[in-house]
Amino acid sequence: VYDPCCGVAHLLTTLGFLHGGAIAALIGSDVDLDALDLARRNLDLLTTDGLAARAAGLRAMASRFGKPGYDVAATDADGMAHRLAVFGNPNGTATRAFQADALNPQALAAHLAPGSVDFLFTDVPHGRFVAWRADDRAGPDALVSGMLDAVRPALAAHAVVAVGVGRRQRVAHPAYLRVER
Numbered sequence: 231v232y233d234p235c236c237g238v239a240h241l242l243t244t245l246g247f248l249h250g251g252a253i254a255a256l257i258g259s260d261v262d263l264d265a266l267d268l269a270r271r272n273l274d275l276l277t278t279d280g281l282a283a284r285a286a287g288l289r290a291m292a293s294r295f296g297k298p299g300y301d302v303a304a305t306d307a308d309g310m311a312h313r314l315a316v317f318g319n320p321n322g323t324a325t326r327a328f329q330a331d332a333l334n335p336q337a338l339a340a341h342l343a344p345g346s347v348d349f350l351f352t353d354v355p356h357g358r359f360v361a362w363r364a365d366d367r368a369g370p371d372a373l374v375s376g377m378l379d380a381v382r383p384a385l386a387a388h389a390v391v392a393v394g395v396g397r398r399q400r401v402a403h404p405a406y407l408r409v410e411r
Contacts, residue, residue, distance in 0.1 A: 232257045232347040234332035234381055235354050239269035245351070246276040246323050247310070255324040259341065261331045273325040281311035333373065335380040342384035350381060353394035378403045 233242050236258030246256050256273065260266050274280035285307035292300035330337040354374055374395060382405060385391070393401050402408070 231349045231351055233352045234259050234377060235352045236260050236269050236327065237265045239272045239327060241351060241353060243272045243275060250276055250323040253323050258327045259330040263329055266327050266329055269327045273327060276323055276325060278311045278315055281307045333376045333380055335383065338380055338384060344383050345386045347384045348386050348389055350389065350391045374401055375403050378406060
């Protein structure tokens with residue numbers, strides 16, 4: 231599963247928790263290095279070690295700041311680690327996050343082998359909280375189309391592409407067969 235606009239990897243991390251045992255790898259990219267730092271930390275939560283480290287950090291903050299909410303969150307992390315150990319892959323699904331502009335096919339090709347992506351799942355920037363880091367005078371629809379052009383070489387012949395967009399955006403591309411809206 232690949233998300234070319236992963237931000238802090240909330241979609242990938244959620245997929246990993248819900249279906250990690252059935253997913254070979256979760257891969258994300260973003261142009262923002264600060265977001266990628268958080269993405270890597272979030273993807274680390276897909277292992278029992280990562281959850282244990284997060285729980286320990288939360289307990290330290292509870293002690294330091296005297297806020298019981300941190301203890302509650304740490305207990306939740308312990309429960310997630312138990313669920314992962316019992317129902318998922320305690321060693322974690324393979325994860326990777328790299329910096330790349332989703333509109334740059336060469337940047338993506340440097341990290342993704344041709345035909346290596348079975349499922350592309352992304353919520354593209356649509357201006358409310360995040361925006362494309364590109365000259366968007368062509369409009370958001372053209373940017374989505376540019377992303378679809380850039381990722382196409384990495385997609386397997388049977389790949390499924392799911393793109394979340396803003397209400398006013400339309401995803402249409404001649405190289406892709408639209409199945410559902």
